[in-house]
Amino acid sequence: MPDSGTLSARGPAAVAGSRRVTWLGRLRNIEPVMLLWIALIGVLLFLVAFPLAKLFVVSFEDQRTGAFTLANYAFAYGRERYINALVNSLLLGLASATLAVILAVPMAWAVSRTDMPGKGLTWATVLGAFILPPYLSAIGWILLAGPNSGFVNRFWRDLTGFEAPLFNIFSFEGMTLVIALNSFPLVFIFVKAALDLVSSEMEDAANILGAGTWTAMRRISIPLVMPAILGGFILVFLEAISLFGVPAILGIPARLNVVTTQLWQFFEWPVRVEVAAAYAMPLLMITAGLIAVQKLLLARKGFVSQTGKGGERRLIRLGRWRWALFAWCAGVGLLAVAMPLFVLAQASFAKAWGRGFALDNLTLANYRLLIFEHEMAMQSVWNTVWFSATAATIAVLLALLIAYIVNRRLVPFGDALAFVAMAPFVIPGIVMAIGFYAAYAAPPLALYGTAALIILAFAARFLPIAYANSAAAIRAVHPEMEEAARILGSGRLHAVWRITTPLVRKALLGGWLIVFIVASRELSAAIFLVGPRTRTMAVLLYDMSEAGNFEVLAAFGGILLVITMAFVGIGMKLLGRDFMLRRG
Amino acid sequence: MxxxxxxxxxxxxxxxxxxxxxxxxxxxxxxxxxxxxxxxxxxxxxxxxxxxxxxxxxxxxxxxxxxxxxxxxxxxxxxxxxxxxxxxxxxxxxxxxxxxxxxxxxxxxxxxxxxxxxxxxxxxxxxxxxxxxxxxxxxxxxxxxxxxxxxxALYMLGRRTDRVSEAEAPKSWQDIIDPKWKDQLSVGHPGFSGAIGSWAVMMRKMYGVDYLRALERNKPQIGRSAADPVTVLNAGERTIGVGMPSATSLLSISRGNPLALIYPTDGTLMVxxxxxxxxxxxxxxxxxxxxxxxxxxxxxxxxxxYFGESLRPEVPAPDGAKALDQFAAMTPTAEEVEKGIPEIREIWRDIFGV
Amino acid sequence: MPRLILNGLTKIYGRLTVVDAIDLTLEEGEFVSLLGPSGCGKTTTLRMIAGFIPPDAGTIEIDGKVLSAPGSVLPPERRGMSMIFQSYAIWPNMTVAENVGFGLELRKLPRAEVRSRVGAILEVVKMSHLADRYPSELSGGQQQRVALARAIVVEPAVLLLDEPLSNLDANLREEMRFEIRRLHDEFRITTVYVTHDQAEAMATSDRIAVMNAGRIEQVDAPHLLYTRPRTRFVAGFIGRTNLIEARLVQGEIVFDTVALAASRLATPPQGGDGAVLLSVRPQSMMLRETRPEDANGHAVLPAEVTRRVYLGETWDYLIRPRDSAIELRVSAPPTQVHEVGQAVWLTLDPQQVVIVD
The missing domain is CATH 3.40.190.10 (Periplasmic binding protein-like II)
Structure with missing residues (x-):
């Protein structure tokens, strides 16, 4: 390049010169939609960045004066009990995530790669576990495995004559089990999606060198999808440390204090949101650390994403072993879905659940009470539906537009925008909620107790789901689709409206439904933000669990599940069976 | 909105x-x-x-x-x-x-x-x-x-009638820290229930913090609300309820559950x-x-x-309840409650871990 | 009067100058290709013409009006152009007729006229029978025809094509090449065509602008690019060639053991003595088993076959002139067979030797 020197000397000078000249022309020809993009970025910052920044700032503020102080940190970490809660959360997260991986990876491998029978049933299990809220599952497991009264333990005693229970749900192991049984679908979805991309030739190449089916799986297939396994592990870990319902319901009788129940204590009178903020910081650091570790572990090796193309995929014939795998999947399904649902259903139609199945124990009174008599129940159903629907709409619209401007590179720092939109994915929901409380509960916005606060928090919390969904949809629409419209005379927004939106409609509907469904069962974020008139079903269920009336509670859980199933059903009808479980 | x-x-x-x-x-x-x-x-x-x-x-x-x-x-x-x-x-x-x-x-x-x-x-x-x-x-x-x-609100002891006879049942708050009631007790949480907070304040006043430590050694199942023990007893998870609210218990008894109330000799908590x-x-x-x-x-x-006490002379006491002057009662003063509950919550959490 | 003028057009991404001060003028009704390897800046140039990318320096003018200048870019929808994309960009949610009619609707034409013009253009591209189909029901070639119809029907001031045939298979590509040229002959729309395929550019274009590393190396009619390449890049990119370093010494071009009279070149060198670079096409040399009697002004030199490859339509020989360090690539018809190691006579026509920059 002999004249590159003269080039670079000429280029910028010419640029600068012409810029001065056409300063006015620039204003004249600016696209007005630019303002819309700027507004969008503002909304994104409002929803995600500001609450987190506020949380950070508040953690250094004196409650009364607002002056800088480290006292909140001193207080938050000044007692052994508080530190123990942190340690408990970490252990619980690690144990739950490990168990979830153990449960899910064989299932994902079986469904993706083998001729195991009953795959439909396995799908149903995963979907069922995905939509069953963890707090309901916890109640179900109290009915199953309460040390003295649980059905399983009573059956065990009758069977063996032993005094000791088979399994005590009020324990660390019990919490681990319930959390893992509820969150293994996250691992399953990730790992199955990755395994679907592994070409059979990868395994063939190992087979030809002398590896059997199991060796090929252990040494080739599973290591190839390690990023997916790690990703799922991290998600389950984050889910576990930010759950509130399960620790409150199972952890208190188990004498286990964790971060979330401790945060709840900081919200007791007098509300110490500053201390709570300081106490929530390690969760953020752990999250950041985990992601760094994941990056480090995966830094150099090639993984499935690089082998995605080419090669056919055949199902591995397992022979008699397929029944062993089927038994594994069925076992998980039994523990995660069938058994808790069965006892909850039984309790919801029982006068006294402890009496078990008997005709004279059957009643519809629990449902009648909720639907016709309970002052708050139907209100909370309505709240849940419209909060979730509004939050889903906000999240999907925002995500669509952000994904659009990022994908089409309409603004500088698009990657940073995408990062902000995805950040809530790895921020524990309870931390988001406290951030929202710190930022918007008090004046000037004074959103505490309003529906807006919950809707905004839900929209922010589930923005990443909507974003991943929208980004995939937008990526699938070639930019030339719009450019073709523009060159023929259609403006930017007109082209988006006429061309892009119709093309991504289905994907958006899928994203909307998923956000709606997860929002409708969200407890951890809601519990800190609800006011008396804005209680959602999840919060009311939690409040009911305080009073221990399991029959009514189970009936209310049944109503929640029926509503969820209705929306899942709509999604399946419109978008196909696995719309919830596809990886966006 | x-x-x-x-x-x-x-x-x-x-x-x-x-x-x-x-x-x-x-x-x-x-x-x-x-x-x-x-x-x-x-x-x-x-x-x-x-x-x-x-x-x-x-x-x-x-x-x-x-x-x-x-x-x-x-x-x-x-x-x-x-x-x-x-x-x-x-x-x-x-x-x-x-x-x-x-x-x-x-x-x-x-x-x-x-x-x-x-x-x-x-x-x-x-x-x-x-x-x-x-x-x-x-x-x-x-x-x-x-x-x-x-x-x-009256808070007292309760028992499963089919598991614990009237004779062997504890008669007082003092009785339940006897090791023979290990793994038998159920109680609410002062962090969630004001009544249990008041009760714990009174126990500390009467018997000292050691009372709570002794209680801890009996490994009660801790719930949240004071009414939790009613459910726990009904379920058969435990046999003795501590600090059970009389109204909820009476309601539950009226529905045929095998429960009975015990008015502790060292004073029913009247809140x-x-x-x-x-x-x-x-x-x-x-x-x-x-x-x-x-x-x-x-x-x-x-x-x-609903088995709540009548506040007026013209309305009779609820069915199955003792009249107000027929049992020993204890009531913490307002200052005891206001000062004591935040303290007792911390003490409780230190002793019980939650 | 020229229709489209690119004047010092420049685009810089970070430290990379993607398009480097290019100048290009298109006459009304002219078909010009931008030809070059991937990454040469041809698509960026096209997208600047379309208005999707603002220039960092220079201007784009159409009929004397400046459409693009740094900081002031008329948006694509107000340029009255149309474009055909690599992916066709046929909207899958609209039928063929709806796709084609979209631009006309935006121009607020009466519905009856939209219908008749859509019908007419579909007739021209032989797609009338598929007007109500959806794009997913069409083959690649049919989609390409829809894209052409959609672009032409609005009678654009300039038609832009961005590698429109690269997704088609070889046979179809050849067919569509002629289709594009036929439509151009019929409608005479000023056209800028971007491609990396020289055969495509040659078949369709009035002139070709060969681009390399962000610059236009040469703009000429297709046959002139081949016979009169002006730069080393053009010589190498358009067809194959032998590049020979030589010296111009007192009216003679000297390399190896060869000396040619400079005046016998089709374009004799203008400058004084010094180093020159020669481009000699493999087709411009001939091999003989015996020394030709009549040199006819051609240079004749003894040589040896060092390697050979049979390519079906031609032999491709690698020839080393005797006592020489250089090797020359020479094409010969299939009947002319020489063994490796055989001594041959090489003749070279100075008329076909070109000095390149």
Whole structure:
């Protein structure tokens, strides 16, 4: 390049010169939609960045004066009990995530790669576990495995004559089990999606060198999808440390204090949101650390994403072993879905659940009470539906537009925008909620107790789901689709409206439904933000669990599940069976 | 933002329906004392009130709200029932966020109301009907009349009748720390239940902190609400309930559950549970009217059906309950409660780990 | 009057100058290709013409009006152009007729006229029978025809084509090449065509602008690019060639053992003595087993076959002139067979030797 020197000397000078000249022309020809993009970025910052920044700032503020102080940190970490809660959360997260991986990876491998029978049933299990809220599952497991009264333990005693229970749900192991049984679908979805991309030739190449089916799986297939396994592990870990319902319901009788129940204590009178903020910081650091570790572990090796193309995929014939795998999947399904649902259903139609199945124990009174008599129940159903629907709409619209401007590179720092939109994915929901409380509960916005606060928090919390969904949809629409419209005379927004939106409609509907469904069962974020008139079903269920009336509670859980199933059903009808479980 | 809710529409529809039965409404209004009639007229314009309560369980609380609306049609009650600590926590969050939501606040923790009074958050209103209440109840209320005792909660021991006979059952609070009750006990949590907080304060006062340590060694199953032991006993998970609320227990017994109450010889915990209207109540007239309702006879008749103590001489005690003067009772003072509960919560958490 | 003028057009991404001060003028009705390897800046140039990318320097003018200048870019929808994309960008949610009619609707034409013009253009591209189909029901070639119809029907001031045939298979590509030229002959729309395929550019274009590293190396009619390449890049990119370093010494071009009279070149060198670079096409040399009697002004030199490859239509020989360090690539017809190691005579026509920069 002999004249590159003269080039670079000429280029910028010419640029600068012409810029001065056409300063006015620039204003004249600016696209007005630019303002819309700027507004969008503002909304994104409002929803995600500001609450987190506020949380950070508040953690250094004196409650009364607002002056800088480290006292909140001193207080938050000044007692052994508080530190123990942190340690408990970490252990619980690690144990739950490990168990979830153990449960899910064989299932994902079986469904993706083998001729195991009953795959439909396995799908149903995963979907069922995905939509069953963890707090309901916890109640179900109290009915199953309460040390003295649980059905399983009573059956065990009758069977063996032993005094000791088979399994005590009020324990660390019990919490681990319930959390893992509820969150293994996250691992399953990730790992199955990755395994679907592994070409059979990868395994063939190992087979030809002398590896059997199991060796090929252990040494080739599973290591190839390690990023997916790690990703799922991290998600389950984050889910576990930010759950509130399960620790409150199972952890208190188990004498286990964790971060979330401790945060709840900081919200007791007098509300110490500053201390709570300081106490929530390690969760953020752990999250950041985990992601760094994941990056480090995966830094150099090639993984499935690089082998995605080419090669056919055949199902591995397992022979008699397929029944062993089927038994594994069925076992998980039994523990995660069938058994808790069965006892909850039984309790919801029982006068006294402890009496078990008997005709004279059957009643519809629990449902009648909720639907016709309970002052708050139907209100909370309505709240849940419209909060979730509004939050889903906000999240999907925002995500669509952000994904659009990022994908089409309409603004500088698009990657940073995408990062902000995805950040809530790895921020524990309870931390988001406290951030929202710190930022918007008090004046000037004074959103505490309003529906807006919950809707905004839900929209922010589930923005990443909507974003991943929208980004995939937008990526699938070639930019030339719009450019073709523009060159023929259609403006930017007109082209988006006429061309892009119709093309991504289905994907958006899928994203909307998923956000709606997860929002409708969200407890951890809601519990800190609800006011008396804005209680959602999840919060009311939690409040009911305080009073221990399991029959009514189970009936209310049944109503929640029926509503969820209705929306899942709509999604399946419109978008196909696995719309919830596809990886966006 | 709730103006367009389904419930709002339903209420509207109910209003239209009610127009057909106006004569009976007028009759109801006519038998009201004059001071109630005035308040009722003003409260009707407000149309609703929000009541935070931790006093009775959800079901009776809803019934209390419904009975109010039956007595004063057109004034709807938003019943927000939770444990007292949670209710107070919500109120605290409201105040911190300077949001006006709650009209009337009821707690089993007297210190909540004395605190609200001291901070000037209570409406200065002495209900006229309070004059007709039992003297013992009247005396437990605020001398200035800013809050009234609206519920006398009794907390005692309970047993599974099929597992523990009357003879072998513990007779006193002191008895339950005997190691033979290990893994048999069930109790609420002072961090969630004001009554259990008061109870723990009294136990510390009578027997010292060691009492709680001894209790811990018996590994009680800890729930949240004071009523948790009722469920736990009904389920057969444990056999002895500690600090069981009499009303909830009696209700459960009346439904055929194998439970029996034990009035401890060293004193049934009697917690006067007060209620007060808030100064910044969004519906001040409805709030005043609700205070009149609390102190009047219809309220006592309503709670009696749910085994709540009658507050007025003309309404008899609930079925199955001992009369107020037939058992040893203990009541912590307001200062003991206000100072003691935050302390005991920390002590409890240090001892029990949660 | 020229229709489209690119004047010093420049685009810089970070430290990379993607398009480097290019100048290009298109006459009304002219078909010009931008030809170059991937990454040469041809698509960026096209997208600047379309208005999707603002220039960092220079201007784009159409009929004397400046459409693009740094900081002031008329948006694509107000340029009256149309474009055909690599992916066709046929909207899958609209039928063929709806796709084609979209631009006309935006121009607020009466519905009847939209219908008749859509019908007419579909006739021209032989797609009338598929007007109500959806794109997913069409083959690649049919989609390409829809894209052409959609672009032409609005009678654009300039038609832009961005590698429109690269997704088609070889046979179809050849067919569509002629189709594009046929449509151009019929409608005479000023056209800018971007491609990396020289055969495509040659078959369709009036002139070709060969681009390399952001610059236009040469703009000429297709046959002139081959016979009169001006730069080393053009010589190498358009067809194959032998590049020979030589010296110009007192009217003679000297390399190796060869000396040619400079005056016998088709374009004799202008400058003084010094180093020159020669481009000699493999087709411009001939191999003989015996020394030709009549040199006819051609240079004749003894040589040896060092390697050979049979390519079906031609032999491709690698020839080393005797006592020489250089090797020359020579094409010969299939009947002319020489063994490796065989001594041959090489003749070179100075008329076909070109000095390149």
């Amino acid at each position: 709730t103006g367009l809710t389904k419930r709002g529409l339903l209420a509207g529809a109910a209003g239209i329906g009610a127009a057909a039965i106006i004569p009976s409404r007028r009759a109801a209004a006519q038998d009201m004392p004059a001071h109630e009639r005035e308040l009722y007229a003003a409260a009707q314009r407000e149309g609703q009130l929000t009541w935070y309560t931790g006093q009775m369980q959800a079901e009776p609380s809803e019934a209390i709200g419904r009975a109010f609306t039956e007595r004063y049609p057109g004034v709807r009650v938003n019943v927000v029932r939770s444990t007292s600590q949670v209710a107070f926590q919500r109120l605290s969050q409201d105040m911190r966020a300077r949001v006006r939501q709650c009209d009337v606040f009821s707690s089993v923790d007297q210190s909540h109301l004395t605190f609200l009074k001291r901070e000037g958050h209570l409406l200065e209103y002495r209900p006229r009907n309070a004059e007709g209440m039992l003297k013992v109840v009247r005396d437990l209320g605020d001398p200035d009349g800013l809050f009234q005792v609206t519920y006398l 006067p549970a007060p209620s007060g209207a808030l100064k910044n109540a969004p519906n001040p007239n409805a709030a005043k009217l609700f205070m009149e309702y609390f102190t009047g006879p219809i309220y006592s008749q309503t709670v009696r059906q």
